[in-house]
Amino acid sequence: MSPEEVARIVGPLRKAQERLSGSPDADAAEALLPAVNVSFFILGSGHAHNFENYRAGFRSGMLPVLGAFPSREAFNTWLEAYAGPPPRGTVEVGGEHYTLGYSRRRGQPLLLRLPSVADLRRPGNAQEQGRLWLALDQARDVLSASPEDVDALHSAALALHFVQEADCAREFANFLAHFDKPRPPLCSFTTRAEADTWLKNHPSPPHGARVQVGEDELTVGYWPQSDLRVLVRFPKDEEPDEDLTPGT
Known part of the structure; x- marks a missing residue:
């Protein structure tokens, strides 16, 4: 998920x-505020990559199917073969459909249940969030039936499901x-060496997260294809620009 994609949902x-x-x-x-802001939250939470897969999994056929398991125990046994982030794809567990994710902050895999099309705008805790979901219905009524507007409503509803599934x-x-x-930094370190060690040893650094040194x-900058990892210090307004400093 990029800032441009967030703008297409929020607009x-x-x-x-x-x-x-x-x-x-x-x-x-006012009730729509969580739906408006949930994409900003996901973008800055370190879960943007998981939500991209979650959204692709909701749209049938966009992710590989990795297997079907009769129970959570059978799935966990299969998952134990992966020491790091699990493969990208969907699984069926006990008749429910899920995408696989990875919590970069916790260093743990995630099993994210996908809602059915019928349940997309009706989560399990509808009584607690009834006002929000009613507002999404009202938003649908005042927007056009254009693909852009419909996709924005679906993406926002799916993002609200995702926040629940990702705990x-x-x-x-x-x-x-x-x-x-301002949001607090993800981690705090006394020295740059400590931060570099954390970056080097993290199985999947949270791209875009902020750390205090x-x-x-x-x-944090992280490109999984090349395993390039950097810690970028943006200069303050009164300071001249500085080069990017890669982590070790």
Whole structure:
């Protein structure tokens, strides 16, 4: 998921907010805020790669099918063969469909259940989030039936499912509560050497995450195809530009 993709999802939702704010359903505009902001959360959470696969898995045929397992225990036995991130694809476990993910922060694989088309905008905890899902229905009513608008609504709904499946609901709630404030860094280190060691040993560094090194804030860069890993220090406004400094 890139910033451009986030813009394509958020644009129609903000358009719906504008239209709803001047209607008898004005409360729905505020209720849409989690749907508007969930893509920003995923982009900055280190889960963008997992959500890309999750969205591809929802769209049948876009990911390889890795196998079908009668139970979670049988799936776990199969998964034990992979020491690092699991392969990209979908699995069936006990009749339910999932995509495989990987938590870069925890260094653990994830099994992410895919909703059915019928359940896309009706999650299991619909009673707790009824106002939000009703607002998505109202947004659909005020938007056009263009492929762009429909895809934005589907992607936002799928992102809300993803946050629950990836066990990020508490983090997302905190993100919404502090949306207009700077987010804390992922990790803090006393020295650059400590940060470089962490970067070198991490099985899949969270691309785009921020880490604190002393008084400096660095951004993680990771390209899995080449295994290139860097910690980038962006200069402050009053400082001249500096070169990117790769990690060891």
